[in-house]
Amino acid sequence: MSLSEELERLQSLRERGALSEDEYGRAKARVLGDAARAPETAPPAAQQPPHPSLLHRLARSRTDRVIGGVCGGLGKHTDLPSWAWRVIFCVVSLYFGAGLLFYILLWIFLPLEPA
Numbered sequence: 001m002s003l004s005e006e007l008e009r010l011q012s013l014r015e016r017g018a019l020s021e022d023e024y025g026r027a028k029a030r031v032l033g034d035a036a037r038a039p040e041t042a043p044p045a046a047q048q049p050p051h052p053s054l055l056h057r058l059a060r061s062r063t064d065r066v067i068g069g070v071c072g073g074l075g076k077h078t079d080l081p082s083w084a085w086r087v088i089f090c091v092v093s094l095y096f097g098a099g100l101l102f103y104i105l106l107w108i109f110l111p112l113e114p115a
Contacts, residue, residue: 059113
């Protein structure tokens, strides 16, 4: 969220009565203070390590597989175990085959995990 958006949000909270004048002043000072300190404390973007998202880490499993390893890979990278993903795909497949279609697409587009 940008600085101007944050200040607009604080102003709208004050206008609705959710923030008193004192709270608004403290919050505004904190937002402006954080914005003034941010360039000094943040390391340059070139030095920050890349932060891979879940989609960039997803891969089909080599070991936990029944058909294509999609559910095993999803289970490894999410909070749900692989058997729960298998149940989800089976249940969603009952709805006009959407789960089967989604599974096949993931099987095609997800890479196999590195050895």
